[in-house]
Amino acid sequence: MRSAKYSGPGSAADVISIVEVETPTPGPGQVLLRVGAAGLNPVDVKIRAAAHDFGVIRYSALPGWDVAGVIAEVGPEVTGWAPGDRVHALAAFPDIAHTLAEYALVSASDLAPIPSTWSTAQAGAAPLAVLTAWQALDAAGVRDGQRVLVLGGAGGVGHLAIQLAVARGAEVVTTGSPAKHELLRGWGAAEVVDYRDEQGLAAIAPVDAVIVTVDATLPPRGAVREGTSVITITGLSAAQTAQLGEWGASPVQRILVHADGAELSEIAMLAEAGRVSVHLDSSFPLDDLAAAQERVETGRATGKVAVIVDPTI
Incomplete structure (x- = not known):
């Protein structure tokens, strides 16, 4: 599968590349998600620029925490979710997640349904924020x-x-x-x-x-x-x-945010009722991840910046 990768500390244009890596297999309690979109946050660009852990926030050369998409496969011990479900998550934060890729492993406990009132891009951009x-x-x-x-x-x-x-x-x-x-x-x-x-x-x-x-x-x-x-x-x-x-x-x-599928599901119910919407400042394809991170780094984005991995989802 295709995935974003950082080569080390530095500017987005200098250190971001799109590479081929092995598609992962879900373990107990995990699902494999076919990624439609992912969000970017200030923490993404800060940790990329430094290329080291920020306290309990883990750095990885294979980045990403926000994610939305369709479940492709469920691992052992997963209940309540099935292939084809449209879901989103703040995956594993503050640990390593690796969601800026065509497929991502996500703990079932981090998942929530995508509100019908949100696009996949909005759902991918929302979770951490x-x-x-x-x-x-x-x-x-x-x-x-x-x-x-x-x-x-x-x-x-x-x-x-x-x-x-x-x-x-x-x-x-x-x-x-x-x-x-x-x-x-x-x-x-x-x-x-x-x-x-x-x-x-x-x-x-x-x-x-x-x-x-x-x-x-x-x-x-x-x-x-x-x-x-x-x-x-x-x-x-x-x-x-x-x-x-x-x-x-x-x-x-x-405070430092933590992943919580139950809370994200409560928010999804508010979204279904028209109480919460996600304003997208801009969206970029995965191949333009550097430009997307540069937009976040300006500090002038209104709402959220999304990365579109698969526009068909």
Whole structure:
């Protein structure tokens, strides 16, 4: 089968190639997926550029975690899934998965059905970002009637966090450039502020939870009251964390997403009901994986970038 491969650390154009590798065989608890599409995330380009593990996130020369496709074969001890099922997954994260290929092995426990409202490209692009958003909202304890601030609402995680928070009954405030305000409101944000508008940011009333999707970004002081939960998927410095504590934020927590087919199945039900959609910034064929990663590296993608492996799925 054809598969993406990294030759070592470096730029996408220099180290990415498409090679022939042996098609794997599913073991106990696994399925073999014929891949239709896969998603890219900031972690994909960062780990490619460095070519080493990031803490518990494992590096592999054969990359990929997000995946959507059709089950080709089921291994021993797999129940509830059969060849021909259309599924998607965040495969094995933060361990090695190898989904940027024509076939991929995926644990049955990581699988969820592809919502009928999503294309294969949307389903392939969604898992890491949508599970990150879901798990961040869980960590913040977001529930009906609360106010939630999503910093970076137009990004891969941000646009899904807005929709999932609204689906939980929360009122969402978010930040983004003016060109994206219409999209942000369309995803359900009740209040949208230009991230460069200092007066607008200062005017944000206190919220119950903040979801930080932008590197090293503190929420506006006025948005944080005693007991505001601040959940970040990026790094905050020790000084920033201490500052939030002085403002009364609790908890202040950085999360790392984990694969979870049951949660992804819950999200699929929301998608079937029209509550959650995946905005595709762009899509690229597997042969143009370097260009796809370069698009992610710009930091200007709106929503998600997808890699199309088999356009017939």
